[in-house]
Amino acid sequence: MTQKAFKYRFYPTPEQESLLRRTMGxxxxxxxxxxxxxTEAWYNDQKRVSYNETSAMLTEWKKQDDLQFLNEVSxxxxxxxxxHLQKAFSNFFEGRAKYPTFKKKRxxxxxxxxxxxxxxxxxxxxxxxxxxxxxxxWSRELPKGATPSTITVKLSxxxxxxxxxxxxxxxxxxxxxxxxxGVDLGVTSLVALSNGEKxxxxxxxxxxRRQLKKAQKVLARKQKGSNxxxxxxxxxxxxxxxxxxxRKDFLHKLTTRLVRENQTIAVENLxxxxxxxxxxxxxxxxxxxxxxxxxxxxxxxxxxxxTLIEIDRWFPSSKRCxxxxxxxxxxxxxxxxxxxxxxxxxxxxxxxxxxxILAAGLAVKVCGANVRPDRHKSxxxxxxxxxxxx
Numbered sequence: 350m351t352q353k354a355f356k357y358r359f360y361p362t363p364e365q366e367s368l369l370r371r372t373m374g375x376x377x378x379x380x381x382x383x384x385x386x387x388t389e390a391w392y393n394d395q396k397r398v399s400y401n402e403t404s405a406m407l408t409e410w411k412k413q414d415d416l417q418f419l420n421e422v423s424x425x426x427x428x429x430x431x432x433h434l435q436k437a438f439s440n441f442f443e444g445r446a447k448y449p450t451f452k453k454k455r456x457x458x459x460x461x462x463x464x465x466x467x468x469x470x471x472x473x474x475x476x477x478x479x480x481x482x483x484x485x486x487w488s489r490e491l492p493k494g495a496t497p498s499t500i501t502v503k504l505s506x507x508x509x510x511x512x513x514x515x516x517x518x519x520x521x522x523x524x525x526x527x528x529x530x531g532v533d534l535g536v537t538s539l540v541a542l543s544n545g546e547k548x549x550x551x552x553x554x555x556x557x558r559r560q561l562k563k564a565q566k567v568l569a570r571k572q573k574g575s576n577x578x579x580x581x582x583x584x585x586x587x588x589x590x591x592x593x594x595x596r597k598d599f600l601h602k603l604t605t606r607l608v609r610e611n612q613t614i615a616v617e618n619l620x621x622x623x624x625x626x627x628x629x630x631x632x633x634x635x636x637x638x639x640x641x642x643x644x645x646x647x648x649x650x651x652x653x654x655x656t657l658i659e660i661d662r663w664f665p666s667s668k669r670c671x672x673x674x675x676x677x678x679x680x681x682x683x684x685x686x687x688x689x690x691x692x693x694x695x696x697x698x699x700x701x702x703x704x705x706i707l708a709a710g711l712a713v714k715v716c717g718a719n720v721r722p723d724r725h726k727s728x729x730x731x732x733x734x735x736x737x738x739x
Contacts, residue, residue: 350517359485359512372422373458376430381451383434400435423477425466457504467500492518506586522654530611531707533699536633541699543707553595554636561588604645608655615710618659658710666702
């Protein structure tokens with residue numbers, strides 16, 4: 350069984366919207382209070398506050414006269430907010446994320462409901478303390494017999510309401526095929542494939558850049574706290590939402606196609622977090638969304654019985670000749686085509702890199718490869734990071 354989320358838009362009634370906004374406000378307040386307490390405890394006494402302690406604090410907060418409104422909403426989203434905070438701290442202490450930050454009202458909000466806080470009846474969702482079902486626009490049907498285990502309601506900065514239903518389903522693997530593919534990530538061409546195909550980068554941010562700039566200028570001129578500033582902020586948020594929607598739609602279609610057509614896919618394990626520190630390339634790299642592309646390949650390959658192989662980021666895929674294996678010393682980014690000084694082969698930089706990535710990935714798949722030792726110069730080897738459905 351695999352957990353899969355199905356996301357839909359819904360249109361709440363005025364009563365439902367009022368209740369959901371209050372629920373999200375209470376969840377945000379509890380999260381921020383707990384974050385403040387945990388931060389002060391660490392800086393003042395070098396003490397870590399656990400989830401159980403914050404949960405006990407929540408019980409006491411509900412008894413205070415100035416926080417009686419916490420009892421007017423379901424307690425489940427409040428507890429889930431504390432669990433999310435605990436996970437955020439775990440990710441921080443293990444080096445996977447930055448220190449947790451405070452939630453802000455202008456960023457929208459979310460509320461997570463577990464089985465005890467909602468009812469699934471006749472294909473309709475009844476949330477806790479709501480008499481009417483959510484008016485969900487069912488853009489696609491849930492699998493037959495699937496029952497949601499968790500429901501997350503989210504409000505975007507643009508005012509869009511969405512609901513995500515997490516269900517346990519059995520996903521049938523795709524029929525096996527013999528195709529193998531190497532993928533080289535880039536900026537001008539989003540991906541170059543080892544079969545010789547290049548897929549252009551849609552550059553969603555650049556498409557809306559002038560519109561966004563105009564909306565931000567209007568926002569900057571509005572007086573803080575005014576209703577006109579609120580309207581201008583919504584216009585800016587809508588442009589950002591359009592950029593995000595277009596990018597996600599393109600990436601989903603691309604990754605689904607690659608997974609359907611190929612049994613084995615090899616990619617580079619790029620350190621995007623470090624690469625965006627370059628101010629000249631940060632915008633282009635962020636707009637390309639490489640990490641999201643690889644993330645989608647990871648879980649889709651796991652779902653459909655495909656194999657994804659990540660090779661070492663230090664593997665010289667661009668500088669290595671795909672014909673004779675010669676590695677050139679320097680290959681600046683402005684050089685898109687080059688001739689091998691050893692065998693004379695002419696290479697397209699990106700297509701050659703995709704061929705080398707595929708070759709290295711197949712070597713990892715067949716016989717494994719050595720891990721490059723820390724603080725040692727790269728010798729062109731790669732390391733094994735294979736993901737396949739067991």
